Amino acid sequence: MTLALFDLDNTLLSGDSDHSWGLFLAAIGVLDVKEQEEMQAKYYQDYLDGDLDIQEFLEFQLAPLGQHPPEQLYKWRTEFIEDIIKPMLINGKTELLEPHRSNGDTLIIITATNDFITRPIATLLGVETLIATLAECVNGKYTGKPTGVPSFKEGKVERLMEWLTNENENLSGSYFYSDSINDLPLLDIVDTAIAVTPDEKLRTHAESHNWRIID
Secondary structure, eight states: OOOOEEEEIIIISSSHHHHHHHHHHHHHTSOOHHHHHHHHHHHHHHHHOOOOOHHHHHHHHHGGSSOOOOHHHHHHHHHIIIIIIHHHHHHHGGGGGGHHHTTEEEEEEEEEEEEHHHHHHHTTOOOOOEEEEEEEEEEEEEEEEEOOOOOTTHHHHHHHHHHHHHHOOOOOOOOESOGGGHHHHTTTTTTTTEEEEEOOOHHHHHHTOOOOOEE
């Protein structure tokens, strides 16, 4: 079985769903606009630089999930998907899925963004297997904290290896599509690494290793 792995934000999507979720909550009055914009800008720059403190970011980013009832969160998420995410899908590179789908490859979205945001996106894309950072949910209510290993940098590799073991699969013939230098640990271990609209650091690395680059 051939695995085709896809990063989500700025790869299949023409934007960052995690970043956009915080700004969406601020725009509808759930969070303070100025504080959210400042913190989102800081964390996003840290991410681009490859210096993001993932635990610190997750504590900040997931906090709103623990402050509101699930029913309200799901309502906001539905609006977010409709107003923000669907345009990102239309303008993104979702066509990258199709050759692998036609070949009967196993499609996997593997993303640092939490599963509360990304599960409905994966469903829209028709991708059953999602490996994402887990937002802790206890007795049907979100705690506002992460749980388990974040699907970020080396954590993506760890989470994927766990999935491979559980499914009795391996990386023989595998592909991984990503835009970010943060995904280098996983890009380095698949058979075919493909840089999609890569950031500057990943572009330099991809060029030096003769990886395919999609712009």
